[in-house]
Amino acid sequence: MSIQALNITKKFGHFTALDNVTLEIPSGELVALLGPSGSGKTTLLRIIAGLEFADSGNVRFNGKDISDRTARERQVGFVFQHYALFRHMSVFENIAFGLRVRPRKHRPTDAKIRAKVQELLELIQLEKLAQRFPSQLSGGQRQRVALARALAVEPSVLLLDEPFGALDAKVRQELRRWLRQLHDEIHITSVFVTHDQEEALELANRVVVMSEGKIEQIGTPDEVYNRPATPFVYKFLGNVNLFHGRVDDGKTYIHQSETEHVVYVRPHLLDIDRKANGGDHFRAKIKHINSAGPLVKVEAITEWGALIHVEMSQDRYRNLCLLKDESVFVIPRDVKVFQVHEGSRQKPA
Amino acid sequence: MAGTIAQSTRSRTGNSSATNRATLESAPVRWTLIGIAALFLGLFLFMPLAVVFISAFSKGISAYFASFREPDALAAIRLTLLAAGIAVPLNLLFGIAAAWAVAKFEFVGKSFLITLIDLPFSVSPVVSGLIYVLLFGLQGLFGKWLQAHDIKIIFAVPGIVLATVFVTFPFVARELIPLIQAQGSDEEEAALTLGASGWQTFLRVTLPNVKWGLLYGVIICNARAMGEFGAVSVVSGHIRGMTNTMPLHIEILYNEYQFVPAFAVASLLAMLALLTLVVKSIVEWKAQQDVVEEDKSWSMEPA
Numbered sequence: 001m002s003i004q005a006l007n008i009t010k011k012f013g014h015f016t017a018l019d020n021v022t023l024e025i026p027s028g029e030l031v032a033l034l035g036p037s038g039s040g041k042t043t044l045l046r047i048i049a050g051l052e053f054a055d056s057g058n059v060r061f062n063g064k065d066i067s068d069r070t071a072r073e074r075q076v077g078f079v080f081q082h083y084a085l086f087r088h089m090s091v092f093e094n095i096a097f098g099l100r101v102r103p104r105k106h107r108p109t110d111a112k113i114r115a116k117v118q119e120l121l122e123l124i125q126l127e128k129l130a131q132r133f134p135s136q137l138s139g140g141q142r143q144r145v146a147l148a149r150a151l152a153v154e155p156s157v158l159l160l161d162e163p164f165g166a167l168d169a170k171v172r173q174e175l176r177r178w179l180r181q182l183h184d185e186i187h188i189t190s191v192f193v194t195h196d197q198e199e200a201l202e203l204a205n206r207v208v209v210m211s212e213g214k215i216e217q218i219g220t221p222d223e224v225y226n227r228p229a230t231p232f233v234y235k236f237l238g239n240v241n242l243f244h245g246r247v248d249d250g251k252t253y254i255h256q257s258e259t260e261h262v263v264y265v266r267p268h269l270l271d272i273d274r275k276a277n278g279g280d281h282f283r284a285k286i287k288h289i290n291s292a293g294p295l296v297k298v299e300a301i302t303e304w305g306a307l308i309h310v311e312m313s314q315d316r317y318r319n320l321c322l323l324k325d326e327s328v329f330v331i332p333r334d335v336k337v338f339q340v341h342e343g344s345r346q347k348p349a
Numbered sequence: 350m351a352g353t354i355a356q357s358t359r360s361r362t363g364n365s366s367a368t369n370r371a372t373l374e375s376a377p378v379r380w381t382l383i384g385i386a387a388l389f390l391g392l393f394l395f396m397p398l399a400v401v402f403i404s405a406f407s408k409g410i411s412a413y414f415a416s417f418r419e420p421d422a423l424a425a426i427r428l429t430l431l432a433a434g435i436a437v438p439l440n441l442l443f444g445i446a447a448a449w450a451v452a453k454f455e456f457v458g459k460s461f462l463i464t465l466i467d468l469p470f471s472v473s474p475v476v477s478g479l480i481y482v483l484l485f486g487l488q489g490l491f492g493k494w495l496q497a498h499d500i501k502i503i504f505a506v507p508g509i510v511l512a513t514v515f516v517t518f519p520f521v522a523r524e525l526i527p528l529i530q531a532q533g534s535d536e537e538e539a540a541l542t543l544g545a546s547g548w549q550t551f552l553r554v555t556l557p558n559v560k561w562g563l564l565y566g567v568i569i570c571n572a573r574a575m576g577e578f579g580a581v582s583v584v585s586g587h588i589r590g591m592t593n594t595m596p597l598h599i600e601i602l603y604n605e606y607q608f609v610p611a612f613a614v615a616s617l618l619a620m621l622a623l624l625t626l627v628v629k630s631i632v633e634w635k636a637q638q639d640v641v642e643e644d645k646s647w648s649m650e651p652a
Binding site (some may be wrong): 049050051070072073074075076077078080082084085086087088097098101103149150152153 | 535536538539540541542543544545546549553554557558
């Protein structure tokens with residue numbers, strides 16, 4: 001089922017959570033709403049679910065306006081950030097809940113409910129824990145139960161609010177892969193909210209980057225990462241070094257006194273060398289080196305006194321034999337230039 | 350992080366007496382404080398309780414049980430049970446409805462409603478009794494009309510029930526409001542998205558989650574309903590065998606120097622209080638168990 005949210009505005013008192021937001025999600029996609037806290041992503045998700053109602057604008061499922069329907073009538077599967085499992089019910093009863101509360105004439109027989117729950121327990125690989133209570137499960141297990149409970153009512157849309165937010169890194173990785181697989185199997189239109197750019201880029205077909213109640217960019221992970229539409233998107237999707245600069249004849253000049261343009265460079269797109277090599281470069285002094293991890297992270301102070309971050313491979317680091325407090329040349333390989341107060345332009349350095 | 354939490358709870362429960370050397374007071378200070386607390390408890394709580402039972406049994410067991418064979422005593426017990434039997438279910442229903450409204454919804458006049466719920470706590474019971482006399486008494490607002498229709502409220506059973514309901518009004522609501530608020534509405538929202546109606550959500554999700562708090566509220570409400578003296582005394586009229594509740598009956602017996610029967614009936618109320626304490630402890634222990642279960646799950650999370 002496709003989802004359309006058209007011209008949605010929502011205010012809480014004086015705070016504008018969503019400012020005329022329009023979003024269309026084609027059927028069968030796995031979409032991430034990505035943004036910092038307070039960007040309105042959860043509010044948008046809750047409005048789609050019918051747990052919150054927009055001040056203006058409307059929500060359509062398969063082109064049909066459902067703005068006035070309650071959460072109960074919309075029949076979406078919703079997975080809450082803190083799982084919201086029914087704490088006094090066993091895992092089995094949690095999953096069966098959606099089927100048991102159906103009006104009598106639509107309610108499946110007990111045997112059918114049992115079979116359905118069993119099938120879902122197999123899907124989430126928790127058959128053995130059916131009689132446990134939520135408090136007896138780990139975070140990752142709870143999350144899977146929450147997902148099974150949402151899927152039990154066979155929703156046409158699956159909405160997940162920070163589904164992995166409360167889990168530790170390893171479990172999060174595992175569940176991410178599992179959710180991806182699940183989506184490949186059942187092709188249910190899914191929207192999940194996250195503030196973790198890595199999660200959004202890894203999991204989603206399409207990423208919606210939000211900030212301060214507005215959508216900054218909609219695109220595939222590759223598009224938003226490699227062709228960011230706004231400075232915000234560039235900054236939010238990875239570490240950046242920020243410079244001020246000026247653009248002349250298609251050439252970017254970095255200079256701290258310029259205010260017309262901002263120049264962004266990702267840490268891994270800065271090279272460090274001992275020779276100037278005749279190319280574009282500036283000088284910097286190494287302040288700190290962290291060589292633990294796949295990439296070596298170097299902090300340096302530029303000749304005009306700004307702190308920059310550089311990332312290089314372990315091989316490169318070993319070849320250079322960098323030392324603390326050493327003076328080096330920094331060569332930007334690729335930069336991203338945004339005009340201050342205007343749209344974006346990409347220029348080679 | 351999960352690992353450290355699990356560890357800290359273990360050390361907290363494991364050897365609590367040996368820990369925190371640094372914050373320990375010196376022995377004389379400790380024993381003085383403990384002594385004062387014990388003395389206070391003994392003087393004001395245990396001694397009166399002991400006196401009640403010693404006086405009740407001062408003339409032997411047969412005299413004790415004879416006190417309950419008095420028709421007036423039986424009538425007082427019956428009336429107390431009746432008043433509590435009406436007041437507790439009424440305030441249970443009211444308490445759930447009020448707590449639900451206050452904890453789940455934002456509306457104009459909410460703080461006024463909370464103040465109203467607390468009113469019986471802040472008003473002297475005698476005053477609340479007088480309010481009913483002023484409303485339904487012979488000289489009262491509805492007095493003429495009630496007399497014309499031959500309905501007796503003051504100095505009759507309905508007045509006693511009304512006064513009891515008023516005085517025990519806040520107990521269930523007060524117990525439930527913070528509980529429902531603390532639990533948030535995540536589970537209810539989950540139930541709604543799964544297709545449950547409001548009523549189904551309430552019965553299957555909200556109510557089971559607050560059952561211990563609810564039970565506790567009911568127990569406290571019941572204890573107060575049976576023990577209420579002031580408000581009931583004003584509206585009762587002290588008609589023996591008719592409008593005397595247990596506390597009123599005790600007062601009359603005591604004033605007539607019938608100490609054994611007075612303390613015998615008093616011992617019934619005291620036992621009710623003790624029972625309340627026991628049930629309260631069980632309920633709190635049960636609720637605590639749920640919390641501990643919740644904690645345990647932390648340590649099961651792979652670190």
